[in-house]
Amino acid sequence: MSTTTVSAYSVCTSITREQARNFYYGIRLLPPVKRDALCALYALARRIDDIGDGELAQAEKVAGLAALRAEIEHLHASSDPVLCAVADAARRYPVPVEAFLELVDGVEMDVVGHHYADLDDLVGYCRRVAGTVGRLCLGVFGSRPDPDAESYADNLGIALQLTNILRDVREDLLNGRVYVPQSDLDAFGVQLELDERGTLVDVDGGLTRLVHHSAARARDWYADGLRLVPLLDRRSAACCAAMAGIYRRLLERIDEQPSAVFGARLSLTGREKAVVAARALTGLGA
Structure with a gap:
């Protein structure tokens, strides 16, 4: 695993430890490699949720979700640490990355009402x-x-x-x-x-x-x-x-x-x- 990938997973682990108040109790029971992968998935899911729950105006939230959707669709080309970690996890495991696009759809339902x-x-x-x-x-x-x-x-x-x-x-x-x-x-x-x-x-x-x-x-x-x-x-x-x-x-x-x-x-x-x-x-x- 490259230094960049290790660093990307570290970012995701920090996000999960700090913000997944319920899920981290389960995640930490996994072996390290699976734990890293699940932290990466959580960190991206959290980013999607945070757009929907943030303080931006509705139009800005919709635009933010659209931009993140585009990044997810080109996951392996991203330099963002969270997306890099998710891309690596998807290479290691049969992760249905398209499920993140469904999550974006659901959060958009929240945004538009x-x-x-x-x-x-x-x-x-x-x-x-x-x-x-x-x-x-x-x-x-x-x-x-x-x-x-x-x-x-x-x-x-x-x-x-x-x-x-x-x-x-x-x-x-x-x-x-x-x-x-x-x-x-x-x-x-x-x-x-x-x-x-x-x-x-x-x-x-x-x-x-x-x-x-x-x-x-x-x-x-x-x-x-x-x-x-x-x-x-x-x-x-x-x-x-x-x-x-x-x-x-x-x-x-x-x-x-x-x-x-x-x-x-x-x-x-x-x-x-x-x-x-x-x-x-x-x-x-x-």
Whole structure:
């Protein structure tokens, strides 16, 4: 590996360690070569997300995403350290680089604003912004032959994104975004709004019931997605189980007390995440 490539991976590792507050607990369970590759994939995915979540005007975000799309399409010609690391990872592993273009499409939906009429509409979005990440990870993990392995990875990513949506429902509303399908809001008689304290209003418990319903649905996606784990080698399985386990633990916490996300952003402690990662490494699962 050239000095330039080593330096590029170092940049990606620093980004991942500093910003992947949940994923790094799983990533660090991988052997060094796979860890480097997954850090590279994360760093590029993070760059795409950061354009969508940044402070630029909408037109500038759209232009920024278009420029990054062009760079991804000419990945091997780039001198950018993150893109160089991704290009090297793609040479070493069967990484579906085109999944990054789907991720750009999903982030662009955030930028221009998208209304989610029903679950199918939301799942389409989740496949772009999270299922893609599952498929990218699978490219590095590798798996025993199974025609459904890619589908499991995709569905596990969707499960994690559905958990994110429940955790961030208040924060997203503050930013003018609503990811809860309109069909669900209508079914539970919910209109997402904040009171004078900035807390989500739960009229007659409708929002609480909606959270329980959404959590149960997310569990079904986890159940299918986690069928990937037995197909992976021990270290990759531990990484996957750790990342999924942290989000599943968060989902259970939200389901136990929906009001915990009505006024703040819920997260697990570092110790709780470390325990989940340790259990995954010893094979106790997610």
